[in-house]
Amino acid sequence: MSKRRITLSELKINQSYIQQIAEVIAAVIEFEVVIIDSNLEVIAGTGKYQSEIGFVYGKECITEQIIHKGCNFVLDDEPIKHQICKDCSQKSICQLKAAILSPIMLNEKVIGTISIFAFSEAEKTQLLDNRGKLEDFLSKLAALTSSKIDVNEMNIRLSIMANQFSAVINSIVEGIIAIDHKGYITHMNKSAEKLLNITKQMSGQHINEIFPEFSVPKVLKFGQQYAEQEIRYKNKDEQCHFISTITPIQKDQQIIGLVISFRSIGEMRKLAGRIIREDRKYSLDGILGTSKAMTTLKQKMQLVAATDSTILITGESGTGKELFARAIHEESHRKNGPFVAINCGAIPENLLESELFGYEEGAFTGASRGGKPGKFELANGGTIFLDEIGDMPMHLQVKLLRVLQEVKIERIGGVKPVWIDVRIIAATNCNLEEMIEKKEFRSDLFYRLSVIPFYIPPLRERKEDLILLLHHFLDKYNLILGKQITGFTQEVQRKMLAYPWQGNVRELENAVEYAVNIATSNVIDSSFLSNRVNDYFKQNPGLTTGEAPLTLAELEKSAIEGALKKFGNTRQAKEKAAESLGMSRSTFYRKIKELGLNAKIPKAK
Known part of the structure; x- marks a missing residue:
């Protein structure tokens, strides 16, 4: 006998129960019992076999043959004389006189054997005289063993499934409450507890203790799903509003309970704002700006987007260089491929080369097993955006130049080039x-990169776009923050036009977000502007008192007239015009009315 590395079997998992079976059999029939699994490991035993638990037999043993054949077997002679033992290396020293072996079946598969052995002539006579009864007894015990294992496995699987289901439910950001047909809570996930600020266990409580207005009989009566229903919850002095979906639980066409999923209206506003932002920003048409400089820039980018020529975008911080790069990618034939961005100035110099070009296994201490692809490989078939290219070290500039010339890269520690597209x-x-x-x-x-150069003008050079951006960001943060601010005072708009905006569009957006956050009225005045903006005018008095080249009304009127002229006078055309200006539909219609443009709207083409 020898030990070998084996996987855990069904019998091994239930070893304690299997040992009890072996001891019961031995006590009833007074023969030594051994139970061996499909790995040929002794799982349970009595007498001499109890000391052998854990040992593994060789493949030439009787058990291996029984597992292979899948039927009962009676050894009625000494092993040295029996054909089944002819290949066994232990047969010359084996003291066995007779044996009965019965396979243990689980799902039509042999998972082991139950065996009884005789080691004397008297035991042999007794075993063979009662072979029929003993075979039947072992077969029934084998079936009982397998059914017990089957139940245990089912319980284990159900426990795993329950744990997985609980983990999934608790990972969902929506609050979920399950109730029975009488309205009593049976389950509540972690998100529900967090949204409702509940720390005590609510199982067994009635749903009306949380949502007093919720009518269980009404929902159960109609038996259909309710979506986007508003429900209210009062937590101490705070009144919370949620949007809920109510789904019936049915069994045998009878409603036995309900699942209520809900989310705070404030969180949904934030989500809507993010979706609107993401949906707009990755196309050239979605980039706000109607100034001549921006219109010309977007037209040129539209023309070169279809090519594969290298582009260099320059401009101050906050002008939206990555935004334009993503828009070019989305307008190109590579739009279904990856867009991979890397900031060359944000990664330490000693790590930048491996980030860009990847490395092979063992290239340096700490290198990941199997190596790692770089950003160029990850961008294959798509676009790579190298931001802050001016911060790239000189030795990497040489390597990047070679990539541009040869259209291939080499990983650190690699010996073969990797072709890239x-x-x-x-x-x-x-x-x-x-x-x-x-x-x-x-x-x-530089000349390799600037095949097609684009310069994005700073915000102070395209003041025509500023009012459009102001209203766009106002609509956005009204939605996200649940505010209903209608606009800006004339003083604020004059300050916004006169302020230099060194951080460009990014700084402007931050300024509007700040103002919407702290505003306590429905119009933003100077008291709601950041200290940075107000301090600038304290240090530069008189900047906003002079007459501007164009009034705010003239700027807005010109932009709206241009959009209407471009898109037309139909309802759908007006929606497109509003979208092009970054305004909500309601704001756009209000501005048309305020500026007296109703009578001047051009006919649709």
Whole structure:
């Protein structure tokens, strides 16, 4: 006998119960009993076999043959004389006189054997004289053993499924409450407890203790799903509003309970704001701006988006360089491929090369097993956006130049090139030509990158777009924060136009978000502007008192007239015009009325 590495069997998992069966059999029939699993490991035993529990027999043993054949077997002679034992290496020293072996079946598969053995002539005579009864006894015990294991396995599977189901329910951000047909709570997930600020156990409580207005009989009577129903909850002094979905639980066409899922209206507003933002921003048409500079820029980008030429986007911080890069990708034939962005200035110099080009296993201490692909490989078939390209170290500029020339990369520690199909869009807020003169940037790389150069003008050079952006961000944060602010005072708009916006669109958005957060009235005045903006005008008095080249009303009127002229006068056309200006439909219609444009709207083409 020898030990070998084996996997855990069904009998091994239930070893304690199996040992009890072996001891019961031995006590009833007065023979030594051994139970062996399909790995040929002794799982349970009595007498001499109790000391052998854990040992594994060789494949030439009788048990292996019984497991293979799947039927009862009676050994009625000494092993040295029996054909079934001819290949056993232990047969010359085996003291066995006779045996009965019965397979244990589970789902039509042999998972082991129950065996009784005789080691003397008297035991042999007794065993063989009662072989029929003993065979039947062992077969029934084998069946009983397998049924017990089957039940245990089912219980284990049900327990695992219940744990998995509980984990899934508790991972959902929506609050979920299950009630029975009388309205008593049977289950509540973690999100529900958090949304309702409940710390005590609510199982067994009635749903009306949480939602007093909820009518259980009414919902049960109609037996249909209710979606987007508003429900209210009062927690101490706070009144909470939720949007809920109510789903009946049916059994045999009878409603036995309900599942109520709900989410706070405030969170849904935030989600809607994010969806609107994501839906708009990744297309050239979705980038707000009707100034001549922005219109011309978007038209040129539209033309080159279909090509694979390398693009260099320059502009100050906050002008939206990555936004334009993503829009170009979405307008290109590579739009179904990946868009991979990497900030060359945000990654330590010693890690940047491995991030860009990847590495092979064992390339350096701490390298992941199997290696790791770099950003260029991950972007294969799509676009790679190299932001802050001016911060790239000189030695990596050489390697990037080689990638541009040869259209292939080499991993760190690699010996074979990896061919890539990637469009490169680079961006920087640095003056690369000045850096070239200072020997801080390679001129050959600059000319390779700037095949198609684009400059995004700062916000202070396109003030025509500022009012549109103001209203867009106001609508956005009204939705997210649940506010109903209608606009800005004339003083605020004059300040916004005069302020230099060094952080450009990003700074403008932050300023509007701040103002909407702290506003206590339905119009934003100067008291709701950030200290940065107000302090600027304290240090520069008189900046907003002079006459502007165009009034605010004229700027808005010009933009709205241009949008109506472009899209037309139908309802759908007006919706498109509002979208192009970054306004909500209601704001757009209100502005048309305020500016007296109803009579001047051009006919649809």
